[in-house]
Amino acid sequence: MTTDAADLTARLIRCPSVTPEDGGALVLLETLLSQAGFTCTRVDRDGTPNLFARWGEKGAARSFGFNGHTDVVPPGDPASWTHPPFSGAEIDGVIWGRGATDMKSGVAAFVAAAIDFVHDTPPDGAVILTITGDEEGTSRDGTIALLDWMRETGETMQVCIVGEPSNPEIMGEMIKIGRRGSLTATITATGKQGHAAYPHRANNPLHALVRLLAGLTAAPLDRGTEHFDPSGLQITTIDCGNPASNVIPEKATAVVNIRFNDAHSGDSLTAMLRERAAALEAETGVRFGVEVFVSGESFLTQPGPFVDLVRDVVAGQTGVTPVLSTSGGTSDARFVKDMCPVLEFGLVGAFMHQVDERVPAAQVRQLKDIYQAILQRYFA
Known part of the structure; x- marks a missing residue:
């Protein structure tokens, strides 16, 4: 047949x-x-x-x-x-x-x-x-x-x-x-809105968010494993919805996507993201929220x-x-x-x-x- x-x-x-x-x-x-x-x-x-x-x-x-x-x-x-x-x-x-x-x-x-x-x-x-x-x-x-x-x-x-x-x-x-596994994290930073000329009266969430993102991309997550290439973290968007150049925004959001090998899990990477956000929150007073979706391990x-x-x-x-x-x-x-x-x-x-x-x-x-x-x- x-x-x-x-x-x-x-x-x-x-x-x-x-x-x-x-x-x-x-x-x-x-x-x-x-x-x-x-x-x-x-x-x-x-x-x-x-x-x-x-x-x-x-x-x-x-x-x-x-x-x-x-x-x-x-x-x-x-x-x-x-x-x-x-x-x-x-x-x-x-x-x-x-x-x-x-x-x-x-x-x-x-x-x-x-x-x-x-x-x-x-x-x-x-x-x-x-x-x-x-x-x-x-x-x-x-x-x-x-x-x-x-x-x-x-x-x-x-x-x-x-x-x-x-x-x-x-x-x-x-x-x-x-x-590889795939994880998408939406990171929200909430500070205090204010006039750009009086930053001491505000708390800029973008500054804290940029510091967090810089730390996440400063070094590779790993160097690869026996059967996998190194994991990769990519920032896919940053937004604060602010149309005014003289206003410090109240809130800013970034999305990162991580394609990860078998040196990690969705849970371990989620914990890492939240730990780093919590450390910056304690240091800067900017509140962080991290929402994670793992589409596959x-x-x-x-x-x-x-x-x-x-x-x-x-x-x-x-x-x-x-x-x-x-x-x-x-x-x-x-x-x-x-x-x-x-x-x-x-x-x-x-x-x-x-x-x-x-x-x-x-x-x-x-x-x-x-x-x-x-x-x-x-x-x-």
Whole structure:
């Protein structure tokens, strides 16, 4: 049996699934997977569309999972595109449209691989697909909802591949075996408003806030760990909403984002930020508030049998031995890792989120072949 992953990619692109709209993408996949013998369940939560699909028995002794998303970021001005962003047009072997790279092609590849694999060589075990419509949005009711539902209903997967684009330039060069954590802190400094000519009658919160930020950026958080680059702290905004040049403002706010490795946790970094703010508050009299949102902790899938299997298959299929990496931002792998070992392998990500997002059709078909070979090796 041959399911064309490139054709499925084009069909998915034609579904205008800008977060949180489904645009018919999951309906298309549910129909296709049900016809192929998968048990499909919609796990929608708070308006977010999600699909769980399983071939094989529930609770099977061996199970292999794939995870991905069909939602996409907005395309921007359609007039800026060479071909309409939801056309799914294939021109000279290249498929155009929003989601062509990130990541309707990845979903199409593992769906096509799973369908053909269970048809041609039915495994002694289960193949699990978890597909969300909320990866590009808040990510609170997508893969998290699917995993919550799986725990509640006794569904499980023993290993999982997230099909996000993982290769910088060529197919096969990189597998993501972990990701840094991400923390965003909103720091508010409250002083006393006053006339700029009479600073002794005021307490400038900006001065205290700038001192805090200078201390946070004066030295690296760390020098990196065995599998991770050094953590990074970036100031992303500073604002006091003050239109007057002769007024000392009462309040100022800054936002910092920290991408952190496994030398830290969200809790340890939160404590550090609050301790430094408290020290300056005691010294200056400016009151500090620190609100923190941790979108994901750092994680690592230790190299071992699962990583080796995927690495060997990728090398055999592409002729390139992939580097094991923890680079990049965050993905839904940060949630999947709470259930089972997880890694990321997908297409070349050069055109993610860009105008004229596109992917070579041959690359999508190659990714499907890689996924199918991984399934064959795993269940051999």
